[in-house]
Amino acid sequence: MKMPAPDPKTLARRGEIARAMAAIVPGEGxxxxxxxxxxxxxxxxxxxxxSPLLVVLPQTTAQVSQILKWCGENHVRIVPRGAGTSLSxxxxxxxxxxxxxxARFNRVLEIDYDNRCCVVxxxxxNLAITRAVEDAGFYYAPDPSSQIACSIGGNxxxxxxxxxCLKYGLTTNNVLGVELxxxxxxxxxLGGKHLDAAGYDLLGVMVGSEGLLAVVTEVTVRILxxxxxxxxLLLGFATVEAGGQCVADIxxxxxxxxxxxxxDRPAIHAAEAFVHVGYPLDVEALLIVELDGPxxxxxxxxxxxxxxxxxxxxxxxxxxxxxAERLAFWAGRKAAFPxxxxxxxxxxxxxxxIPRRRLPEVLTRMRALSEHHGLGVANVFHAGDGNLxxxxxxxxxxxxxLERAEAFGADILRLxxxxxxxxxxxxGVGVEKRDLMPEMFSPVDLAHQQRLKCAFDPDLLLNPGKxxxxxxxxxxxxxxxxxxxxxxxxxxxxx
Amino acid sequence: xxxxxxxxKPVCDAEIAEAVIWAAEKARRIEVRGAGSKAMVGRxxxxxxxxxxxxxxxxxxxxxAELVLTARAGTTLAEVEALLxxxxxxxxxxxxxxxxxxxxxxxxxxxxxxxxxxASGPRxxxxxxxxxxxxxxxAVSGRGEAFKAGGKVVKNVTGYDxxxxxxxxxxxxxxxxxxTLKVLPRPQTCATLVLPGLSDAEAVRAMSLAVGSPADVSGxxxxxxxxxxxxxLPKALQAGSATALRLExxxxxxxxxxxxxxxxxxxxxxAAVLDAPETQAFWAHVRDVRAFVGDxxxxxxxxxxxxxxxxxxxxxxxETACEAYYDWAGGLVWLAVPRAPDAWAAxxxxxxxxxxGHATLIRAPAEVRAAVAVFEPEPPALAALxxxxxxSFDPLNLLGPGRLFADAP
Numbered sequence: 044m045k046m047p048a049p050d051p052k053t054l055a056r057r058g059e060i061a062r063a064m065a066a067i068v069p070g071e072g073x074x075x076x077x078x079x080x081x082x083x084x085x086x087x088x089x090x091x092x093x094s095p096l097l098v099v100l101p102q103t104t105a106q107v108s109q110i111l112k113w114c115g116e117n118h119v120r121i122v123p124r125g126a127g128t129s130l131s132x133x134x135x136x137x138x139x140x141x142x143x144x145x146a147r148f149n150r151v152l153e154i155d156y157d158n159r160c161c162v163v164x165x166x167x168x169n170l171a172i173t174r175a176v177e178d179a180g181f182y183y184a185p186d187p188s189s190q191i192a193c194s195i196g197g198n199x200x201x202x203x204x205x206x207x208c209l210k211y212g213l214t215t216n217n218v219l220g221v222e223l224x225x226x227x228x229x230x231x232x233l234g235g236k237h238l239d240a241a242g243y244d245l246l247g248v249m250v251g252s253e254g255l256l257a258v259v260t261e262v263t264v265r266i267l268x269x270x271x272x273x274x275x276l277l278l279g280f281a282t283v284e285a286g287g288q289c290v291a292d293i294x295x296x297x298x299x300x301x302x303x304x305x306x307d308r309p310a311i312h313a314a315e316a317f318v319h320v321g322y323p324l325d326v327e328a329l330l331i332v333e334l335d336g337p338x339x340x341x342x343x344x345x346x347x348x349x350x351x352x353x354x355x356x357x358x359x360x361x362x363x364x365x366x367a368e369r370l371a372f373w374a375g376r377k378a379a380f381p382x383x384x385x386x387x388x389x390x391x392x393x394x395x396x397i398p399r400r401r402l403p404e405v406l407t408r409m410r411a412l413s414e415h416h417g418l419g420v421a422n423v424f425h426a427g428d429g430n431l432x433x434x435x436x437x438x439x440x441x442x443x444x445l446e447r448a449e450a451f452g453a454d455i456l457r458l459x460x461x462x463x464x465x466x467x468x469x470x471g472v473g474v475e476k477r478d479l480m481p482e483m484f485s486p487v488d489l490a491h492q493q494r495l496k497c498a499f500d501p502d503l504l505l506n507p508g509k510x511x512x513x514x515x516x517x518x519x520x521x522x523x524x525x526x527x528x529x530x531x532x533x534x535x536x537x538x
Numbered sequence: 539x540x541x542x543x544x545x546x547k548p549v550c551d552a553e554i555a556e557a558v559i560w561a562a563e564k565a566r567r568i569e570v571r572g573a574g575s576k577a578m579v580g581r582x583x584x585x586x587x588x589x590x591x592x593x594x595x596x597x598x599x600x601x602x603a604e605l606v607l608t609a610r611a612g613t614t615l616a617e618v619e620a621l622l623x624x625x626x627x628x629x630x631x632x633x634x635x636x637x638x639x640x641x642x643x644x645x646x647x648x649x650x651x652x653x654x655x656x657a658s659g660p661r662x663x664x665x666x667x668x669x670x671x672x673x674x675x676x677a678v679s680g681r682g683e684a685f686k687a688g689g690k691v692v693k694n695v696t697g698y699d700x701x702x703x704x705x706x707x708x709x710x711x712x713x714x715x716x717x718t719l720k721v722l723p724r725p726q727t728c729a730t731l732v733l734p735g736l737s738d739a740e741a742v743r744a745m746s747l748a749v750g751s752p753a754d755v756s757g758x759x760x761x762x763x764x765x766x767x768x769x770x771l772p773k774a775l776q777a778g779s780a781t782a783l784r785l786e787x788x789x790x791x792x793x794x795x796x797x798x799x800x801x802x803x804x805x806x807x808x809a810a811v812l813d814a815p816e817t818q819a820f821w822a823h824v825r826d827v828r829a830f831v832g833d834x835x836x837x838x839x840x841x842x843x844x845x846x847x848x849x850x851x852x853x854x855x856x857e858t859a860c861e862a863y864y865d866w867a868g869g870l871v872w873l874a875v876p877r878a879p880d881a882w883a884a885x886x887x888x889x890x891x892x893x894x895g896h897a898t899l900i901r902a903p904a905e906v907r908a909a910v911a912v913f914e915p916e917p918p919a920l921a922a923l924x925x926x927x928x929x930s931f932d933p934l935n936l937l938g939p940g941r942l943f944a945d946a947p
Binding site: 105140154156157158159180181201202204207209212213215216224228229231232233235236237239241242243244245246247248250251252261268269270271275281289291292294295298299336337338339342343344395396397398399400425427428429463464465466468469470471474480483484485487488489490491492495496497498499511521522 | 562601606624656666669670681686689694696698701705708709713724726728746751793795798825845864868870893894896898903913931933
């Protein structure tokens with residue numbers, strides 16, 4: 044992985060930089076010893092590691108403002124980090140960059156039930172928001188599988204999803220406002236407790252900007268009333284096609300389930316061997332459909348989905364009769380990653396989205412790729428929204444297998460784009476898919492994105508080396524080519 | 539300020555790029571126009587070139603089971619909604635029709651205009667705004683370059699979410715040529731509970747309880763007495779104020795939720811129930827601000843924390859004889875004020891600014907829109923960022939210069 048070349052001047056100034064940071068964040072807010080820095084050398088994408096120049100752990104917006112201003116004036120790079128659970132290397136440090144850890148921003152500042160929102164600091168974990176409001180009958184909807192650990196600031200950076208996002212949206216649909224700090228040290232507030240921020244929707248571009256635009260220091264999220272009832276169905280199909288048809292027919296009947304997850308045969312077998320919840324082992328596709336709402340709605344839709352499944356030839360069709368049974372249906376799916384971890388020394392989790400109608404074809408071609416690369420693959424799939432998570436099985440201790448896994452993964456993502464899909468549904472581009480961006484975007488497309496980066500961070504100091512395959516200088520990107528006097532259209536064009 | 543002198547009606551992206559490059563060379567100010575149903579919103583820009591995109595029409599791809607629709611930006615909303623209705627689907631953000639409010643015909647709006655204005659309706663409360671359903675696009679920027687962003691699938695985080703930025707940019711960043719939207723199933727049925735006679739303060743309290751309950755309320759509006767008298771309501775409910783709560787979904791679910799919601803709001807009095815046709819008529823009226831159609835008063839749209847709505851209106855009412863009603867459980871205030879050279883801007887903004895909301899002058903004569911800030915003024919650091927973002931897409935300031943703010947964008 045080629046990262047921006049470290050600036051030797053910055054490396055030589057390490058002691059001075061550490062002193063400047065310690066003056067801003069007193070106490071134990073600056074980490075410089077090699078042993079402690081090792082804890083920050085990678086995030087959830089552990090294949091890549093790099094020790095940062097040093098780590099700073101601010102506690103206030105004023106400190107973040109001073110840090111960014113100092114770094115802007117001294118041309119020092121910054122990599123922001125939440126809980127470090129990114130699966131795309133979004134928080135991978137730079138050798139010459141300060142790692143800005145936001146973990147100490149860990150307070151819930153305000154809970155406003157009347158206006159149905161919560162104001163929190165970015166280091167608060169996703170699940171802690173729900174924990175803070177659940178006694179009053181509310182919850183925070185986006186639920187990435189890392190929700191026990193991942194921070195809301197990281198969720199904002201990555202626009203995190205989860206199994207319920209077809210019905211309840213991703214992070215971007217559930218954040219009302221942020222306070223952020225620009226590289227100049229300026230503090231800006233976007234949105235608030237009201238809907239639809241004023242002016243350009245800069246809040247909308249901050250969410251999912253992967254830490255490249257600004258550092259978020261406060262987040263206002265909307266909270267929702269908990270549904271009265273949850274029921275789930277476990278549906279098994281003899282073919283992927285039948286399972287896919289069932290998903291299409293459920294949506295065609297006007298039903299948007301709270302969650303709709305599919306697993307393929309290798310994933311089913313791995314999960315069942317791990318958690319023993321009674322998944323059928325003689326099916327090619329297993330579908331978990333979760334319904335939520337008032338009791339009357341759940342029972343009505345349960346019958347409707349059951350009838351659709353049977354019409355699609357389901358060979359297994361069970362409805363949860365109790366909360367324990369519903370959780371058992373989910374147990375295998377939720378344990379799918381560690382379950383695959385049991386059958387393979389290492390696995391590499393991919394994250395493309397495809398138009399759902401192309402699923403059978405994509406799985407068939409993925410099997411061919413699996414043979415070509417000589418590595419196994421198990422698939423879990425957010426079936427409702429077409430977000431595919433192939434888990435590539437490999438052994439990092441076998442020379443060449445990591446490289447083969449990466450090549451296999453890149454081929455899968457190219458396939459997703461080829462059938463009309465995208466490189467990443469919820470994990471972000473980071474460093475992992477950075478070099479695949481040209482598969483989806485032209486140089487002109489990418490230049491329009493990068494100029495937005497320049498509007499926020501003209502010296503490219505915030506998290507450089509992520510998302511964009513090539514770092515163009517802002518002055519070069521901003522140039523306007525108007526061929527005054529040499530135009531092909533000297534007169535008003537008439538169409 | 540002079541009227542636009544030239545008008546171009548390109549039929550493809552390449553022609554639009556050509557037109558923008560031409561405008562760059564001649565330093566012409568461009569007004570991007572679909573049907574023109576919202577041309578009266580924003581500061582008058584005195585454009586000397588109208589770029590009419592209404593010839594970019596047609597649905598490019600629509601697969602109902604994928605919940606995705608792609609259409610050219612000049613396709614009319616009416617055509618798209620009719621197509622969706624045929625597959626029992628809809629645009630869940632319930633785009634409002636600005637036409638009648640601004641003195642134009644109903645049903646003229648284009649899809650590109652709906653996105654460029656981030657037009658949403660009562661269901662925004664539950665299902666989000668246009669920006670939340672806007673998945674991807676093709677456009678020509680102010681650099682005269684065709685580009686795309688986003689995708690054609692419902693879940694995508696690849697690259698910056700430029701769709702959000704284009705939604706609500708009022709044609710000042712790029713010329714949208716093709717848009718991809720998330721679509722959702724149309725509810726099988728609907729009903730509305732109406733609580734009569736509540737004060738504004740009681741009404742937001744009732745709406746907060748309702749929206750905070752598991753009843754899954756998809757519309758919450760309060761029409762004070764006077765506004766309710768002009769609403770699409772049965773005669774008996776027009777006498778005083780009306781607080782309306784909409785429930786949508788499958789039949790058995792709507793019936794069960796209507797019962798439980800009426801019970802939990804019993805302290806606010808007995809609720810009347812509107813059936814499905816009455817519900818549709820009522821909410822279309824609320825959505826399109828029909829209460830203020832046909833008069834000449836300036837109209838403001840205030841977005842605020844829902845519970846703050848009544849206090850904002852009370853503060854304005856203390857200064858002038860305004861008329862208001864509330865959507866989004868109190869968080870959206872539609873306000874009509876007496877005619878005045880500044881449309882009472884200072885009074886209106888004093889109320890909303892204090893609680894972190896924002897106000898937009900949606901309807902006013904051109905001279906008023908030229909004199910006051912139509913969109914909420916931004917603090918200096920944000921205003922500077924806004925200018926840099928504008929310049930990143932439109933460095934020569936060709937597209938709707940000054941439509942949003944007097945100092946450039």
